[in-house]
Amino acid sequence: MQKTLYFWFRRDLRLTDNHGLFRAVELAKEKNATIQCAFIFDKSILDRLENPKDTRVQFIHREIASIKAQLQQAGGDLMVWYGHPVEVWKEQLQALPGIALICNRDYEPSAIHRDDQVAAVCASHNMEFLSYKDHCIFEKSEVTKDDGKPYTVFTPYSRKWKAHLAQNPVHAFASETALEMISPVAETQRRVMPTLESMGFESFSFNYPEKTITQTLIKEYDKKRNFPSVQGTSRLGLHFRFGTISIREKLTKALTLNETFVNELIWRDFYIQILWHFPHVVGGAFKPLYNQIAWRNNEEDFARWRDGKTGYPIVDAGMRELNTTGFMHNRVRMIVASFLTKHLLIDWRWGEAYFAEKLLDFELASNNGGWQWAAGSGVDAAPYFRVFNPTLQTEKFDKQFQYIKQWVPEYGTPNYPEPMVDHAFARKRCLETYDAALKAG
Numbered sequence: 001m002q003k004t005l006y007f008w009f010r011r012d013l014r015l016t017d018n019h020g021l022f023r024a025v026e027l028a029k030e031k032n033a034t035i036q037c038a039f040i041f042d043k044s045i046l047d048r049l050e051n052p053k054d055t056r057v058q059f060i061h062r063e064i065a066s067i068k069a070q071l072q073q074a075g076g077d078l079m080v081w082y083g084h085p086v087e088v089w090k091e092q093l094q095a096l097p098g099i100a101l102i103c104n105r106d107y108e109p110s111a112i113h114r115d116d117q118v119a120a121v122c123a124s125h126n127m128e129f130l131s132y133k134d135h136c137i138f139e140k141s142e143v144t145k146d147d148g149k150p151y152t153v154f155t156p157y158s159r160k161w162k163a164h165l166a167q168n169p170v171h172a173f174a175s176e177t178a179l180e181m182i183s184p185v186a187e188t189q190r191r192v193m194p195t196l197e198s199m200g201f202e203s204f205s206f207n208y209p210e211k212t213i214t215q216t217l218i219k220e221y222d223k224k225r226n227f228p229s230v231q232g233t234s235r236l237g238l239h240f241r242f243g244t245i246s247i248r249e250k251l252t253k254a255l256t257l258n259e260t261f262v263n264e265l266i267w268r269d270f271y272i273q274i275l276w277h278f279p280h281v282v283g284g285a286f287k288p289l290y291n292q293i294a295w296r297n298n299e300e301d302f303a304r305w306r307d308g309k310t311g312y313p314i315v316d317a318g319m320r321e322l323n324t325t326g327f328m329h330n331r332v333r334m335i336v337a338s339f340l341t342k343h344l345l346i347d348w349r350w351g352e353a354y355f356a357e358k359l360l361d362f363e364l365a366s367n368n369g370g371w372q373w374a375a376g377s378g379v380d381a382a383p384y385f386r387v388f389n390p391t392l393q394t395e396k397f398d399k400q401f402q403y404i405k406q407w408v409p410e411y412g413t414p415n416y417p418e419p420m421v422d423h424a425f426a427r428k429r430c431l432e433t434y435d436a437a438l439k440a441g
Helices: 018-032 055-073 085-095 108-126 154-167 173-183 215-219 237-242 247-255 261-275 288-292 299-307 312-325 330-343 348-359 364-375 390-397 403-406 422-438
Strands: 004-011 033-042 076-084 100-106 128-131
Touching: 004 018, 004 154, 004 173, 018 033, 018 128, 018 173, 033 055, 033 085, 033 128, 033 173, 033 422, 055 237, 076 085, 085 108, 085 390, 100 108, 215 247, 247 261, 247 348, 261 364, 288 422, 299 330, 299 348, 299 364, 312 330, 312 390, 312 403, 330 348, 330 364, 330 390, 330 422
Parallel strands: 004 033, 004 100, 033 076, 100 128
Antiparallel strands: none
């Protein structure tokens, strides 16, 4: 009987340039084994989602169905389960142990804990558990200070990152050859994939961002990316989040076209390594003193921010865009996050959780890093007294009110509310509150 090697798709939903899948091909050739691919809809994650029309779950389901169809066309299949990963693998490996379980690494604390448990299950069956870097360009301690300590400021990290890239250029992995080594599955033996409905979700029509972008967009990225009324950003976050495109491929193209675009990819790596080195940022401030801030946490104020009814049109436009599309322009994300934490003195974790619920491209490392940056509690070197003025931000980045008029049509009419808080008053209150907390600490 031919040996089986398992490949577990997670945040790498593609057959091309997939590092872990490529390594599975190499090992399968070495061991004269076939590859059995699998995916698990993680019950512990899905059961926490309250919206039956969750755009991300439907997106994953669509992408998994596509991979399953490609594998079936090659004469194999994709095993798809809905359950708790550790329990699923216990059951599967009890029924059919393999020589190894291969996947690509995840850097979130809960994922690391899950993988440690699955590795133990594999060990109990004398199987290897092998994971590879695929989700980012550089991980963990690949880019550190000369003394081996992690960077906590972006600019020096980015310089070292670029130097490291020059010495360690990235390349694509020919993982699509896995189709030649897929475990054969007779058509009558193919597994039925769980439906969205069977997992408590609904199918619906939704316009997802494209996987491809033009060279022109990348070339003009530094000139257009701050203006929310124009298509100046890539909107690839969703695809990076679930690995439906290769980060290596996009970096390779951007290197010759636009350094600012490359820097955005470096920010992504930066926050991933911060999460890995400093897991306490999940639920707590990177700078512990900032845990002492006396947040106001007024629920009515939070509701007005959430619903886009603050009386600051750039803030309201951003929140309405998010609530309607699952996307928010990056410049506007900074503005609305600053407003919540600094103008309203509401705990950044409230905003982080709301973004986690709504954003198509939600990724723990970047979402946490962005919110802590806005609150001043994160790794950023800038002092806490940076408070965005929404009016000045509007003058700089939406001077003709094109973005605002798209999302706040009642702006300029009697139906639009007055600002819920005066900027000068809010800034003064914020600085006093922060100052008191940091002095007390």
